[in-house]
Structure formats: structure tokens, C-alpha cells
Amino acid sequence: MGGASKKPISNVEKRMKKEAEAQQKKEKKKVSKTGNEVISKNIVISDEMVKRVQEEIKKEKIITPYNLATKASITLSVAKRILKDLNQQGVIKEVYRNRRTAIYVAS
Secondary structure, three states, rough: OOOOHHHHHHHHHHHEEEHHHHHHHHOOOOOOOOOOOOOOOOOOOOHHHHHHHHHHHHOOEEHHHHHHHHOOOOHHHHHHHHHHHHHOOEEEEEEEOEEEEEEEEEE
């Protein structure tokens, strides 16, 4: 006889509140496990940085991305990218690579 009953106003309000909270969570910036804010890293490698890296490379016999990153005060991903570019240019030579790291020597 009757039809579907209308939902009480309190249920509608709760649902709208949950949807608003879900929207806010989507808009929040990403946070890493340590609690630091994650920032998109679209880093442009300058010529000055490459020159500084090349000076560091001349001093070392074996070059790894980690060693370069610590000595040049740059992030590991930037160090990997620079070493990869220098390898393609022929400034350094890749001697060994596995899934985690690569080892280079000055050529």
C-alpha cells in the first residue's frame, strides 16, 4: 500500500557530511609515511650543477649515484638522472648495473 518512505533529514545530512569530508581528503596534499609533505619534483638540471658534478667525478675512481648525491648535496633521483645523461654523452662509462644501482667510471 504505501510506497518507499522518505529518509529522515538526519540521514541525508550525515550522507552529505560524509561526501564533503571525502572531497576534502581528496584535495589534501599527499603526505609521506614520515609525515612530511610530498612535493612534485619537476627539477630542471642546470649547467652549473652538471659542471659541479663533473668536478666531483674527476676526483673519484668509482662513481655511484649515492656517492654523487651525498658529495654534491643533491637528491638521489637527480644524481641518477645526471649520471645517465653523462653516460650517454660519453663523459663517463657504466661498468656495472643491477636492479638497484649502477657503477660508473670516468672515461
